[in-house]
Amino acid sequence: MQHLIIASTSTVHGSGYLEYILEELSNHFKNAKTIVFIPYARPGGISHNAYTEIVNTAFSKIGKTAVGLHTFKNPEEAIKNAEAIFTGGGNTFVLINQLYKNNLLEPLRNAIKSGTPYLGTSAGSNICGLTIKTTNDMPIVYPPSFNALALVPFNINPHYLDPDKNSTHMGETRETRIKEFHFYNTQPVIGLREGSWLEVKNNNVILKGPHTARIFEHGKPPYEINPETNLTHLN
Amino acid sequence: MQHLIIASTSTVHGSGYLEYILEELSNHFKNAKTIVFIPYARPGGISHNAYTEIVNTAFSKIGKTAVGLHTFKNPEEAIKNAEAIFTGGGNTFVLINQLYKNNLLEPLRNAIKSGTPYLGTSAGSNICGLTIKTTNDMPIVYPPSFNALALVPFNINPHYLDPDKNSTHMGETRETRIKEFHFYNTQPVIGLREGSWLEVKNNNVILKGPHTARIFEHGKPPYEINPETNLTHLN
Numbered sequence: 001m002q003h004l005i006i007a008s009t010s011t012v013h014g015s016g017y018l019e020y021i022l023e024e025l026s027n028h029f030k031n032a033k034t035i036v037f038i039p040y041a042r043p044g045g046i047s048h049n050a051y052t053e054i055v056n057t058a059f060s061k062i063g064k065t066a067v068g069l070h071t072f073k074n075p076e077e078a079i080k081n082a083e084a085i086f087t088g089g090g091n092t093f094v095l096i097n098q099l100y101k102n103n104l105l106e107p108l109r110n111a112i113k114s115g116t117p118y119l120g121t122s123a124g125s126n127i128c129g130l131t132i133k134t135t136n137d138m139p140i141v142y143p144p145s146f147n148a149l150a151l152v153p154f155n156i157n158p159h160y161l162d163p164d165k166n167s168t169h170m171g172e173t174r175e176t177r178i179k180e181f182h183f184y185n186t187q188p189v190i191g192l193r194e195g196s197w198l199e200v201k202n203n204n205v206i207l208k209g210p211h212t213a214r215i216f217e218h219g220k221p222p223y224e225i226n227p228e229t230n231l232t233h234l235n
Numbered sequence: 236m237q238h239l240i241i242a243s244t245s246t247v248h249g250s251g252y253l254e255y256i257l258e259e260l261s262n263h264f265k266n267a268k269t270i271v272f273i274p275y276a277r278p279g280g281i282s283h284n285a286y287t288e289i290v291n292t293a294f295s296k297i298g299k300t301a302v303g304l305h306t307f308k309n310p311e312e313a314i315k316n317a318e319a320i321f322t323g324g325g326n327t328f329v330l331i332n333q334l335y336k337n338n339l340l341e342p343l344r345n346a347i348k349s350g351t352p353y354l355g356t357s358a359g360s361n362i363c364g365l366t367i368k369t370t371n372d373m374p375i376v377y378p379p380s381f382n383a384l385a386l387v388p389f390n391i392n393p394h395y396l397d398p399d400k401n402s403t404h405m406g407e408t409r410e411t412r413i414k415e416f417h418f419y420n421t422q423p424v425i426g427l428r429e430g431s432w433l434e435v436k437n438n439n440v441i442l443k444g445p446h447t448a449r450i451f452e453h454g455k456p457p458y459e460i461n462p463e464t465n466l467t468h469l470n
Contacts, residue, residue: 013403044411045418091415093374133375138412139328140368141419146377159406168248170429171394176279177373180326183280184376194405 001115002151003028004200006128008158008192008209010089010121018058018121020195024208026062028117032084035059037066040098041090041123055088079107082116089122089158092135096127097143109149118151122158125192128200129155134181134189136174152198152205153187153235160191160214178216188234189216198231205231236350237386238263239435241363243393243427243444245324245356253293253356255430259443261297263352267319270294272301275333276325276358290323314342317351324357324393327370331362332378344384353386357393360427363435364390369416369424371409387433387440388422388470395426395449413451423469424451433466440466 005021005028012020029035039051052068059066066086072078079085085108087095099105112118120128126135127148134155163173172180178189190198191214199206207213212224215234225231240256240263247255264270274286287303294301301321307313314320320343322330334340347353355363361370362383369390398408407415413424425433426449434441442448447459450469460466 009405011405013405042415042418043407045415094415094419133377134373136373136406138369138371138416139374139381140412140416142368142381146374159404161404161406169394169396170244170246170248171371171396172278177375180277180280180329181373181375183277184329 001202002112002118002200003115004112004118004120004128004151005197006125006152006156006192006200007119007121007197008125008160009194012195016058017054021197022058022062024197025059025119028119029062029064029084032064032117034065034067035084035086036069036078036082038069038085038087038095038099038124040069041088041092041095043088043090051088051090055086075102075104076107079104079111082111084117084119085111086119087121087124087127089124091140092123092126092132092137093139093141093143095123096132096146096148097141099127100144105149109151112149112151125156125158128152130187131155131185133185134178152200155181155185155187155189156198157189157191160193175214175222178222182216182218186218188218190214190231190234191216191222196227203232205234207231236437237347237353237435238350238437239347239353239355239363239386240432241360241387241391241427241435242354242356242432243360243395244429247430251293252289256432257293257297259432260294260354263354264297264299264319267299267352269300269302270319270321271304271313271317273304273320273322273330273334273359275304276323276327276330278323278325286323286325290321310337310339311342314339314346317346319352319354320346321354322356322359322362324359326375327358327361327367327372328374328376328378330358331367331381331383332376334362335379340384344386347384347386360391360393363387365422366390366420368420369413387435390416390420390422390424391433392424392426395428410449410457413457417451417453421453423453425449425466425469426451426457431462438467440469442466
């Protein structure tokens, strides 16, 4: 009975924080007044308080309050009792490292599996997959494991970027990186472009937003899917 | 008495594999006929044999032969006895994972510290730093540690890319990522643009090639340095 929004990004170009998805969130969080916010990914190294402030400003527009998980004495209890949960973006390694340090992977998985509505953006979406092995982030800290929440039977690649055909840069394209991932791992990867999200209701997975998404399955050429495609059978 | 070339990339746009640096390598490897090649990073998932073949074709132009480390029964002995060593690019996580699995970090460090000439490109350059925490690669395998060879007292960021001012993409720029690194780590990072390399002779470190490099020191604004700058005191 899980209910998740797994979003590529918090912010689309030219619009405010979470602005593009606020209407959707108003519905997603309709039974929650207060949302427990996990600020661990710390984008740009900002403080947990400053990050929670940004989130609060956005949520206030739909009549919700965000409370930073770092302000609770017992974060495990806070997650267990949460009406709703949001994990924001930043650095995926920093995020998962802190979740492991605080022994929160299991409580978080249990809460979401029992129906607590969840929103993830960017790093907060990466952790919904089987592993964080398809993050774009720099490995600035060494976490005890790359295993993630496994709420969906595949991996996420947020901020998916198409190869730039005019580029003279020799670093790998995103597609090359994900193909390399499949030399060592077999689960599918969903490349989610900025402005796209996955809506997960129970085990139903549907692509939302204005863009197609790119699906990488082991041993198959990658392909595009349209918005509203049901991905329930992808695993 | 170490002697290293730490290069941003194996290939610059519009030129063949190692072509831009062959003349330099002819001098760097002047006392070696055979070069032990470490193909573990497997760019694009190609086989160790296929990768060694590409390297061999390039080295044959300066009268050298590359022998893949994977062809030796005892890779530790092969490194100990090598006339020269080259570690190619690909995925840094895959590379360091394989080096740990085969217990080769220490033998490799010892060989280079005792004077065996070394060339690294891309992933093969990342491992020369203190850690691989400033790699651009996707973490497709989980290595036992991010600690690297520590042949120089800083970290490398190869394929360094300036922010694209016209981009509407919301993913982090390289500079943002390296700044985030400095919230958790204090060593300097050298952003090496494609076509640049560091020449390390004993403890002397000099920037070579046509481009400036970008230096990120903890607690300082990043700055550019010109080719031929001596970086010996950076740590």
